[in-house]
Structures are given as structure tokens and as C-alpha cells.
Amino acid sequence: MNGARWLVQALVAEGVDTLFGYPGGAIMPFYDALHGSDLRHVLVRHEQGAAFAANGYARASGRVGVCVATSGPGASNLVTGIADAMLDSVPMVVITGQVPTALMGTDAFQELDVFGMTMPIVKHSFLPRKVEDLPRMVAEAFRIARSGRPGPVLIDLPKDVQFGDASQLPAHVPLDIDDVPAPIDASLHAALALISQAQRPLMYGGGGIALGDSVAAFRTFVDATQIPTVLTLKGLGALPSGHALNLGMLGMHGSRAANLAVQEADLLIVVGARFDDRATGKLAEFAPNARVVHMDLDACEIGKLRHADVGVRGDIRTTLTALTLPCAAHLHGRNGIARRAWRATCQQRAREHAARYDAPGESVYAPSLLKRLSELAPNAVVACDVGQHQMWVAQHWRMKEPRQHLTSGALGAMGFGLPAAIGAQMQDPSAQVVCVSGDGSFLMNVQELATLRRYGLPVKIVLLDNQALGMVRQWQELFFERRYSEIDLSDNPDFVAVAAAFGVQALHVDRADGVEAALQQLLAAPGPALLHVAIDQAANVWPLVPPNHNNAQMLDPEADARAALATPTAEDPRHAIPA
Template structure:
């Protein structure tokens, strides 16, 4: 006789905690990736992560977590999520949060906090991150009870991506994430206010201005990418064939190699773009905000032009330049509704095209050294339609904007408003998680790469096929250029003569790397970069005296462009 089986002891179910509610809320929002770094106050959430469908990306510095989440948000259109512990973990997120705020990128930043009874007591690793980040977020939450977590997360994600997108902070006291018990589900989240129908009278007024113009310019910016309005922009341009210029963040709204696109305007814009704007009689401003880097001296910007301003954020309209016709609302709907008819601008188009041809960039610089603009131009063309550039800040940033080909707004990721050095590699990580099939190239400098060089370890861990082009002039190049031109060549603290061998550094992280210092080797270098399946770094030595041209001096009109002597 077979003895009866002993009664099976079923372990009691693990109680659900506030931390489990955090994980469940992220899953409910459809989050795939969380970029983060663990620590004491956020540890309950990390304890709840195993077994979830969330994929955590362990970066090596919290700033990189926020910058990677920023890039993920730009490419995917959904909020990027970053997470860190209290105190220094939270403060290390701040640069990335500010970057997302300045460039209107959807993001949810999650921070651990000391237990609620200790808040305000200067406890170990306590920082009032709610107060510190208040000027650089759309909204902040402190979870006071675990039962509040589902509702907080639902509202945070809705806020991050509605209207003008931006970062939202959620601060989680440790006792709240440790609390257990039955919890109610999230309640309904108020639907974001929808855009009203474009004002018919304003549309007709705008159409009349466009019809009457003889020298119109289409001036567009980062609002195109934010609103995912590139199709509408391209349709409007194909109907009107108005010569077009873009801000730094607008690049890719129209493919940069089509006829009628004159290039970036502003401080390092093309002469053709700045000249067209200065001579225009009508500016159709779409998703741009008359930023100082674009306008130069504002009271001299497009002095003879009427203004039609189209923007998803009504507060931007007439903020810096009074609009003759204001069209706030859904950018795509407004552009689709504008039907000005046939325009009498053939002579203007021909004049702008001739200027663009006469002032086109040349890539036959003298010498045998590497000419960075030529390298970047060719690399972007060979990379094709799946090309994404993630760029650091400095001279190389402007060369990328001037010389790379961009077929879509998501192809150009740059720290535009904040100008944060160290953005490039973390942004490359975020872009690859958002679009794994893309050809993602980080263009960085010898100054910028040292800001977040530890993220080479993240590339190695996840075998991300990021192609890094490091332009090394052993200088803080943009600062040196300004000191040369505007500070009587008083070169102060810009010499990076003691840089390491960056190819050796990359190899020490397990990253394939090679060095290029001759122009003749550039074609094979581009081929190697694009054919390598894993991460790879090209250490490109360039002339320390090379400057970015043209340049509008600070405080001057865009008509006062300086050129290479």
C-alpha cells in the first residue's frame, strides 16, 4: 500500500508592498526600460523588480540614467524613465531632468527618499529633491501613503506626455515603499485638455499673408519633433515650396538635403539661411520660440518681416516677437488647414537657391589631416535612413548640425537648451534601447567624453552597437575659439594636453577602438565604424586650431556673420 502523501505546506503569499505598486504602475503604463542605479532609499523598489517584465538598465552614474531616459523619450515619443536613490543619487539626476525640461522631453524621474518621519531632519542622504527640482519639472509628487502610488504614477505619466511634454518627478519615502497591505487600484486620470479647432479667422488671415508675401521663409524648430508633426510640415512645404530654415532642435523636420532647405539659422547657421531670414517679408514660425541662439540680436532679426506663429504652447506666441497672426494648438492640424493657394515666389526661391549654392560648405580643406566636417558629412550619408546622431556639446556639436544629413527629427539628438556636456554616450544608450535597429553614432569631443566616460562599461555590459566618433583636438575647442576671437587670445584653462590615449581607454573597457589622424584613412575608418556589430570607438585626432564657421558674434545681428579668414 502506497502511503498517502503528506499534506503540502503552501507558503503564505508574499505581501504586496508599496514597491510592488511602483513596479505594477510602470508595467501598467507600458514601460519597457528603466534606467537607474540602486541605493539605500530606493532599495525596496529594486527588491520588487525581479520577476517583473520591466528591463532595468544599470548605468554607472545617475546622470547617465536621466540622459539615457531623455534620449529614449525623444526617439520613442513615450516618457523615458530613470530611477535613483535619495541624496546624491537624486541630485545626480538633476542635470538630466533639467535637460529634458529645457528641450520639452517626456520623462518620469523616480527618486528614493528617507522615511517620511525623518524628512526635514537632515537624515543621512536626505535632500529635498522636491524643492530642488521644482523649477525644472512640469510637476512633482511625494508619495505620502502606499495607497497613493497607483494614482500618482497614472497622473505622472499623463502629465509627462500631454501638452508640452516634460519631466515629472516622483519622490518615494522608504517607509512608503516598504508598507504592505491591500491597496485600491488607481482611479480615473483626468483627460488632458485637447487642442481647440484652429481659429478660422486666424487661418484666413495667415493664408492672406502667405499669398501676399514675395519673400516668405518657413522657420521651424523643436516643436515639430515634440508634436510628431514632420509629415504635416513636409506636406505644407510640398504645397508651398517656401524656402525653409531650422533651429538646432528643428533639424530633420524637413530632410536636410532637399531643395529649398537652406540649413540651420542663427549663431552657427549657414549664410544662406541667415540671409534669407534677414531679407524676408514674412516668417512662418512653426514650433520655434525665437531663441537667442537663433535670432542673434533680437531687435534686428528679420526686420522687415510679418510674423505668423504656430505653436503647441500658446505661451510661446508673442513672448519674444509679436505675432501678426497667432495660431496656437495642434501643429499638424493647423498646417493641414492652411491652403494659401499658388504663391508668386519663383524669383525668391531662385535667389535663395543661388545663395545656397554660392555659399555651400566645401569639404576640400587643405592639408593631409582629418577635416572633421567632411568626415561627419560622409559618415551621415553612408549611415543611411536609420542614422541617429547623439551629440555632445562644443565645436563638434555645431559641425554635426551643419554638416550631417538628417532625414527625420529623431535622427538628431542634442542637448539644445541646456548645452550639457556628457550627453552623447548616455543618449546613444537610450536611443539604442528605443530603436535597436538604428545606426546610432555618438559624436563627442575630448572634453565632453570625460564627463560620462564611465558609460563605456554600460555599452560593454549590454553589447550595444554604439559607434563613437571622438574628435580630439586636445582643447576645450569652443571655449578656446571664443577666447581667440573675443578675449584677445587669452587662453585660460582650455589646454587638454594631458588627455589619455582614448583608444587605449576604450579597449580597457572591452570596447573595440582605433585611432585616425590622416585624411587618407577616413574612408576605411567610416567603413569599419559602420560594419562593426558591437560598440566601437574611433579616436580621431584633428587640428587644435580649427574653428567653427560661420559665426555670429555675441550681441550682434545675424547679418554680421564672421567667416574663416
């Protein structure tokens, strides 16, 4: 029994069943210990794929994702996936090999200070110097990753510690996670007082709802109080897309109904959200008439970017449950007429500004394709890459649950989608998993098609190809006087042939009238499959809040054009960018 074999048994005791990794010299004793163990190891084709796959596994399941790499370049290739987990609060344990302790600091082969390099992007790091350190450090790593606001923890494992005699070590015993603090009564009373006074209250839900296992409590609160609701990118699915009170996503590419409601509300009830700049636009002009009740587990987020008139720190589920009945009683009494009028205004705007899918022409309209795919696969987990397609998914996919939507939110990491889909599929082989990618993002981790094929994972890939870095091109068009710089991807490979070379079934569609049959064929395909979709390079994501503008100052030429056709003499200054 050496340190590596003890670690394998400890991972099993922690409930780990799947690892994502890539072997190498400094981690080789651990890989030797994996041989014949009960752990399922998924061999990815790049360490970044391992980190993103563990990330997707954790996001889809709520459990700790685990990835493994060797020292030096193996460890450094994990960094982007670790940073993504930190910024989006994803529980992960990252195990890296390290040179023997006697060689540390000597610039040995493949030596890298991964402990120091990752310090800003992990909740905690461990560097065992002797085998006797392992029981405490491994137990603490999993406890910290799971506790409070989740996040990644690093174990940098020297090679001699892996080889060390562990015959005297006790069997591993997992630690309980930290108790989640309950909100104090005074903050609940203060929140109730503000909510009862509001005439135009608005729920503002974020990713903390799912992280805090509070989806049911959030939905109960919304239904009981009948307060209109907006959601962040990470909060999508906390309220189903078709819910009568769901105004959609707020922010830079949010819906007009959501953004106008935020700007006119007199109270924001912020639940597990952090006032991210992509959600708020120009912060100084965000919700200018609103007081704020901010509910969050992480005390650091309350009042960090926007003053909270009432901060309710503690377990979100407990907070919402405690407030549901008294808030419902108050909201249906005093100021009830004003609140009903406010709700009717919000819902009317949601109907008036609902997305339209009747785009003219013969080419494929991406929003329509994605909406239809979500209808054909209503229970699918969708993993997105980053770019225009990511925003189209956020706007048009019919989300039912937040863990159905895997997206790199705060970091915005291209290359996330395919390996995250692999992780989601491995955590639940029976799940229907769809990866939506763009031609720029897809090539960043295209090698993971080999992983799909090796393990026979039935992930379905929708590749939207506009032969450009679409989001960068859109910004260059709008804000850089159409000086298109390094966004041309017209020399893309034949993606159908690329998929076929990996042994993955692939098909192509480039006309709107072929979309339905292509989607049906994709979803019916056994095993992994890719649908290559050619779309118009000039297609943009609308609405768009320009930089340094408030959320009411949305650009939406498509909606403006429809309004002009309906009332050709009317001028609507709302969509102009002010000087």
C-alpha cells in the first residue's frame, strides 16, 4: 500500500466514480494504482479537456468533479478549466503530479510551481510533503470544494509521496461539509418590510439558486407572491422558460421586457446573483429607482457592487421558505392594485417583445433552429461554447431546470462546450446531451471527438458555422467602424469530413427548409453525431446593450425594422445610442 494506492481508495470513499485525465511521468504512480481499481478513468486528448469535462460533470450533477494531470505542461493545461470553475463556483478537486520533493526548486524536468500559479483561482491548495499528510489533505480538499460557495481545490502531489509507504495510514473517512448558516431574523424582518412596501417589485435570480439547491423554494416564492422575474445567464432554468412571470434574461443580450422591468422597478429582490457587469450594463444607471434586498450565501457578494438596502446572508432555501407566506400575505393586500398593474405591464411587454422566428429568406436562422431543437429534446442537457451561439441558446432554448444549461459564464472560455458535454454524459449515461458550438470555439478542443468515439458517448453536436469569430465580428461592425481584424475563418475545414475522420457520424444543413429533417436525423442517430449548420456571417445577436449604456438603451435593428413597417411614420428614439 503506497500513497498512490491509498489515494485511489480515498477517492472511492469520497464517492468519486469518474476521473478525467491524461497521464505523464510525475503522476505515473497514481495511474499505476488506478489499474484494476473501481474508478472509471476517462482518457481525454488534452488536459484542458480533462478540466472542462470534470467541470461539466460537476455542473450537471452537483457533485465534485475530479481531473488529473502530470506536472509541468500537464498541470498548466488545466489552468483555464480551474479558473472557469472558480469564477462560476463549480466544485472540483484537481490532482496534479509534481516532481519528487528533493527536486522541488531545482528546475527539474517538467517542474512547475502549479501551487503558486493557481493560488488566485482555487479555494485552497494542498502540497503534501510526506505520505502521512494525505488523510488530512484529501479529506479537507473535498470538504472545502463542497462547502459554502463551491469551487475548485488543488492537490499537487509529489512523486515520492505517491510512492511512499502508506501501510500504516487509516482508511479514509470523508468529512462533513460545513453547516450552511441560517439567515438572522432581523434581516428577514427588514426584507419583509421592504417587500411589503414595494409597488413595482422584481425578482432577480442568479446561479446561486441552483448552487444552493433552492430551485423549488425559489419557484414557490415566485408563485406565491406573483412577482415578475428576470434571470441571469447562470440563473436560466430557475424558473421555466414558459412560466407566466418569467420575463427572460436581463443584461447585455437580455430581453427587452426584462431590461425595461429592471430599469423601472422600485425594488429588486436579488437571489443568488452578483450584479455582474454583463447583467447590469452601466452600473451607475442600473435600476435607478430600485431599493435592493440581496439574498446570498456569500457575504462578500452582498453590497460588493450595488448597495444593498437589506442584505440577507445565509442559506437561500431557508431564506425564501421563511419569507414566502408573509410576503405573499403582504403583497396581496396593501398596494395590491399597483402591483397587479405592474405585473400586467411586465407581462404585456413580454408578449409584445417576444422573439420572432419568421425570418425571411432561405438560409438557416439560428434562433429558430435552437428553439426547435429545445422543443424536440425538452429534457436535454445543453453544453455551450462561447460566442454568438451561446447567447442564442440563452435567449431561445426552452430551459426547464438550471442544471440543463452548462455554459462558461464569468470566464467566457471558448472550447468549453464539447468536453463539458462529455462530462455531463459520463455523469448520467442515460441523459440526452447536446453540445452547441461555433466554428471558432469548436476547433479549440476538437480533439475530444476522439474521446466521444472511444467511449461511445451519444452526445449530439450542433455546430453553427458562419466562417467568422462571430461575436468579435459583431462588435467590430457596431463599435469599430467595421474594421474587421482577424475574424475571418473562411478557410475552416470541412467539418463533416473532420467528424467522419474521428468516426463520428455527421450531416450538413444550409437551408431553412432542411432544418426539421436534419434535427430529427441528428437526434435519432445512435452514438455521437454532429450537425454542421451553415449560417449567414452577417447575422447578429439582438437585442444588445452597448458598452457604457444602461439596460434600457438597447439596440435591436430587427425589431426596429418590424416596428417601422407597422408604423412607417413613427420615430422611436429608444433604440438610438446616445452620445
